[in-house]
Amino acid sequence: MAKAKETVSRTLVVALVLSIVFSVVVSTAAVMLKPAQIKNQNLDIKTNILSAAGMLPDSPTAEEIEETFAQFQVRLVNLKTGEFVEPSYVGVQDPMKYDMYKAASNPELSTDIPASEDKAGIKRRPDVAKIYTLSENGELKRVVLPIHGYGLWSTLYGFISLEGNLNTIEGLGFYAHAETPGLGGEVDNPRWKQQWTGKELYNEDKTEPQIQLVKGGVSANTPNKQHKVDALSGATLTSRGVQQLVNYWMGDRGFAPFLKKLRQGEV
Numbered sequence: 001m002a003k004a005k006e007t008v009s010r011t012l013v014v015a016l017v018l019s020i021v022f023s024v025v026v027s028t029a030a031v032m033l034k035p036a037q038i039k040n041q042n043l044d045i046k047t048n049i050l051s052a053a054g055m056l057p058d059s060p061t062a063e064e065i066e067e068t069f070a071q072f073q074v075r076l077v078n079l080k081t082g083e084f085v086e087p088s089y090v091g092v093q094d095p096m097k098y099d100m101y102k103a104a105s106n107p108e109l110s111t112d113i114p115a116s117e118d119k120a121g122i123k124r125r126p127d128v129a130k131i132y133t134l135s136e137n138g139e140l141k142r143v144v145l146p147i148h149g150y151g152l153w154s155t156l157y158g159f160i161s162l163e164g165n166l167n168t169i170e171g172l173g174f175y176a177h178a179e180t181p182g183l184g185g186e187v188d189n190p191r192w193k194q195q196w197t198g199k200e201l202y203n204e205d206k207t208e209p210q211i212q213l214v215k216g217g218v219s220a221n222t223p224n225k226q227h228k229v230d231a232l233s234g235a236t237l238t239s240r241g242v243q244q245l246v247n248y249w250m251g252d253r254g255f256a257p258f259l260k261k262l263r264q265g266e267v
Contacts, residue, residue, distance in 0.1 A: 042096070048175040049132055049144050052159040054197070072132040072144070079129055080111075082257030083267050090128050100126040100146065101157075113253070120248035121150030121241070129255070140164040143262070145255055147172075149245025152237040154178035156187065160196075160246065166259045167206060172196040172246070184238030192230065200226045201250050206263070209250035213239040 043062055046069040050056040055071075057064050074095045078085045087095045090109065103109040103126040110124045132144040141164045148157045158174035173193055179185045186192055195218075201209050210227040217230045231239035248254055261267045 044175065048173060049159055049161075052171045052173045053134075053142055053144050053161040054171050072134050075131055075133060077129050077131050077255070077258045078127065079125065079254065079258070080127060082259075082261045085128060095130060098128070098130055100129050101148075103128065117253060120148070120245040122148060122155070122245075122248075125253065131255075131258075140166075140262070142170060143259075145249065147245055147249040149241055149248060151177060151179050151187075151241035152184050152235065153180065156241065156245065160249075162201070162259075166263050167201050169196050169199045169201060179238050180235065184232060184235040186232045186235065187238065187242065192232065195229045198226075199229060206260070207256075209247040209256070211243055211246045211250070213243045215239070 043065060046065055047056065047060070049072070050065065050068055055068055057068065060068075076085050076087060076090065076095050076098060077083070078089075087093055087098065090098050090103065092098050104122070104124045109128070110126045113123060113125055129146060131146070133140065134142045142161055143164075143166065144159050144161045146158075147160050148155055150156075154177050156174045156177040156179070158172065158176075160172045161170040162168065163170055171193065174187050177185075177187065179187060199211070201211060203210050210224070212228045213231040214222065214228050215231045215236070218225050218228045222228060232242075250256060250259075258267070
């Protein structure tokens with residue numbers, strides 16, 4: 001009987017020791033791998049920014065991505081005022097380290113959106129957004145803006161790139177979502193994304209975003225086709241979500257005040 005109790009005790013001790021050892025190993029590995037994980041995450045974001053801007057080299061190396069992305073200036077924008085703010089405004093030194101999606105969950109750094117105005121289905125909007133501009137010889141060439149909103153099953157996170165006139169779309173792409181493969185998941189299809197290139201965001205006086213995703217497709221005879229893109233076949237709710245999130249972020253509650261000031265040279 002005593003031997004049985006001793007065997008059970010030894011088994012428990014061995015199990016406890018092994019649990020502690022494995023916990024230490026896993027924790028150590030996580031700490032050691034974290035810098036590499038952060039580096040890879042940053043590289044992935046830069047890749048998606050370049051892709052939206054049509055600047056991603058074919059089969060790029062990490063060095064090529066970093067070199068191409070270095071042409072951009074990373075800035076922070078106060079969405080309430082439409083003006084640039086310093087990184088210290090949100091408690092960071094490097095604007096690349098600011099996480100606008102984390103800020104959206106902090107009531108002190110974000111704004112609650114009334115349901116009647118929440119066309120993108122995001123509930124809270126960060127007060128400060130991180131944007132990317134590229135200029136040549138003092139002339140603005142392109143601006144890449146982060147966008148996100150709810151589709152059918154998930155929140156889609158992506159970027160939209162605008163030409164220097166701040167109206168013509170260079171490209172759009174989503175880097176994270178969980179929409180249905182073959183249906184809403186076709187937001188990843190290069191042929192569908194290519195349709196966005198050259199489309200115009202705003203009406204003539206550049207006050208209201210006009211993007212529409214058209215069920216049945218856009219033809220040469222479609223009225224106002226410069227604002228329209230083919231809806232995703234069999235994915236009505238995802239298509240509606242994309243339309244609404246683009247128009248939300250390009251509207252008064254999103255980047256419109258900033259784009260207006262940038263267009264007029266006020267920032």
